[in-house]
Amino acid sequence: MDTILETKDLTKEYLMGEVRVTALAGVNFYAQRGEFVAIMGPSGSGKSTLLHLLGGLDTPTSGEVILTGQPLSALSDDELTRLRRQKVGFIFQFYNLLPTLSAAENVALPLLIDGKAIQPHRQQIEALLGLVNLADRQDHLPDQLSGGQQQRVAIARAFVTRPEIVLADEPTGNLDSQSGTAILELLRQACRDLNTTIVMVTHDAQAASYAGRVVFLKDGRLVHELVNGRAGASAKNILKVMASLQ
Ligand SMILES: Nc1ncnc2c1ncn2[C@@H]1O[C@H](COP(=O)(O)OP(=O)(O)O)[C@@H](O)[C@H]1O
Numbered sequence: 283m284d285t286i287l288e289t290k291d292l293t294k295e296y297l298m299g300e301v302r303v304t305a306l307a308g309v310n311f312y313a314q315r316g317e318f319v320a321i322m323g324p325s326g327s328g329k330s331t332l333l334h335l336l337g338g339l340d341t342p343t344s345g346e347v348i349l350t351g352q353p354l355s356a357l358s359d360d361e362l363t364r365l366r367r368q369k370v371g372f373i374f375q376f377y378n379l380l381p382t383l384s385a386a387e388n389v390a391l392p393l394l395i396d397g398k399a400i401q402p403h404r405q406q407i408e409a410l411l412g413l414v415n416l417a418d419r420q421d422h423l424p425d426q427l428s429g430g431q432q433q434r435v436a437i438a439r440a441f442v443t444r445p446e447i448v449l450a451d452e453p454t455g456n457l458d459s460q461s462g463t464a465i466l467e468l469l470r471q472a473c474r475d476l477n478t479t480i481v482m483v484t485h486d487a488q489a490a491s492y493a494g495r496v497v498f499l500k501d502g503r504l505v506h507e508l509v510n511g512r513a514g515a516s517a518k519n520i521l522k523v524m525a526s527l528q
């Protein structure tokens with residue numbers, strides 16, 4: 283198996299004035315190439331912290347993140363930024379689209395930020411918008427789109443650099459169940475068709491059931507794992523584990 287992302291004894295502490303908050307306490311996580319992994323756990327268990335560290339958006343207090351064989355702590359800020367831009371796509375709960383840019387321009391943004399010209403990528407941007415069913419909404423501004431449509435723009439944006447890894451934090455958390463299902467189908471399809479590794483944080487058992495493997499965090503520790511075949515871990519089993527963690 284080809285491990286594309288792993289952590290070694292990952293620890294993150296936040297200082298709140300005099301008080302030390304331990305968000306992660308020695309997490310050993312991994313994801314294989316092309317795997318769809320869900321991270322679940324109660325509110326405050328460290329899910330978002332772990333996802334941010336996996337993507338190099340924040341640095342650990344101790345321990346290591348190894349992304350495509352590269353320990354992130356060995357990289358300079360510039361090298362880390364470059365690695366992140368080239369290898370990782372991010373999807374957040376609140377879409378984070380720029381309000382003054384059209385859907386197509388928002389999708390193109392990671393290319394612009396990486397100093398690339400848009401013109402050679404026009405077809406790819408159109409294809410991505412077609413893939414997320416927004417071919418006829420390319421010139422719409424975010425506030426002319428529904429929440430589900432905005433999140434589909436954000437998904438197209440996350441894939442525009444053809445990243446090896448996509449990290450998603452509660453990507454369906456702000457959507458009705460029908461839009462949420464469409465997003466999850468898209469992620470699963472991308473995982474299958476593009477062999478993209480997807481790591482998705484969610485507190486929703488239904489959403490997690492789309493993943494092939496679900497890991498459970500509690501108080502900053504990985505405490506359980508459910509593995510399943512192509513159909514994913516069942517929502518019923520996921521709910522059972524979640525109930526035992528409360
Ligand atoms: N920037 C921060 N400063 C201080 N404490 C934080 C910060 N971010 C998260 N925490 C704390 O770390 C713990 C884990 O938070 P988080 O990773 O956001 O959990 P989750 O995403 O599972 O709800 C919580 O106790 C939270 O209050």
Ligand SMILES: [Mg+2]
Pocket residue numbers: 329330331
């Ligand atoms: Mg969170």
